[in-house]
Amino acid sequence: MASTTGNLRTSTSNIKREEECPSTLRARLRDEPLAEKSPIEPIPYRNVYQEVHASLRGPEQDETLVQELENAYARMGYALHSSATKHLLEAHAEVKAKTKAFSEESSKTLEQNKALYDNITHPLSATLCHSEDYPQASIATHLKRLKQDIAAAREDIVRLGTEWEECCKEEEAAWNEFKKGFEDNGQGTNVIDKEAKTAAEELKKEVRAIVEAKCQMLDEIDQDFKQRIQEETQKIMATLLAGI
Structure with missing residues (x-):
């Protein structure tokens, strides 16, 4: 690229010098014989494009x-x-x-x-719930059944209370009859013989056994009632929480 630029500058300077000295150029042209044909190599400044292109391509x-x-x-x-x-x-x-x-x-x-x-x-009363012990039904139905069970348990308590009162009355009547029999025979309560005392003790034991049995039955009913209410309440709460 540098050599090409130098050739270009040299050719240009030579042209300028020849133009500046036309007499010398004309004299040389008159002195030199005309060539029969053009030289083989082109004039340097006419080959500038090829040289520049070659320099750009590089080795x-x-x-x-x-x-x-x-x-x-x-x-x-x-x-x-x-x-x-x-x-x-x-x-x-x-x-x-x-x-x-x-x-x-x-x-x-x-x-x-x-x-x-x-x-x-959804209305709470119409919410369905079920368990392994009870069929599927609405909460209102389960509450209705629970109320029925509570009412039945209360009826049992009232009935047992009535029976208890009847037992107490029977005990009192038996004691009154027993005392009256001794009084009718002319014997006071202070002169009761051993046989009568034994009979009285046996009667007391029977009455106490009946009373204890009834009390135990009442306790069992009360415990069963409380347990059933607690179980039903837990089932209803579990069903409500599971539905949420």
């Missing part, structure tokens, strides 16, 4: 380096593009997975929210 070694540089840039660009594409795909997959998980969690939350609002808007 073969430079072309190899440029090619290697181009290949290196191509490989680096391909690697960068592949890495960016890989990271984009991974990020897209991660975002897609998180979006799917969030969508599923949102769906579950919406279902729970819908079920909760359904329970709120």
Whole structure:
């Protein structure tokens, strides 16, 4: 490139000198014989384009380096593009997975929210509940049955209380009759013989046994009543919580 520029400058300066000295140029043209044919090599300044083009192309070694540089840039660009594409795909997959998980969690939350609002808007008395011991029915039906059981238990308590009072009356009547019999025979309570005393003791034992049996029955009924009420209450609460 530098040599070409030098040739170009030399040719231009030579032209200028010849133009500046026309007499010398004309004299030389008159002195030199005319050539029969044009010279084989072109005039230097006419070959400037080829020389410049050749200088731009450079030697073969430079072309190899440029090619290697181009290949290196191509490989680096391909690697960068592949890495960016890989990271984009991974990020897209991660975002897609998180979006799917969030969508599923949102769906579950919406279902729970819908079920909760359904329970709120649905009348509590019409809510269905069931267990292993009882068939499926509404809470109102279960409460009605519970009230019936409570009423039946109260009736049993009243009946047993009446029986208790009757037993007390019978005991009092038996004692009165026993005392009256001794008084009719002319014997006071202070002169009761051993046989009568034994009979009285046996009668007391029988009466006490009856009273204890009735009291135990009342206690059992009371305990059963409390246990059944507690069980029914727990079942109803468990069913309500499970429905929520």
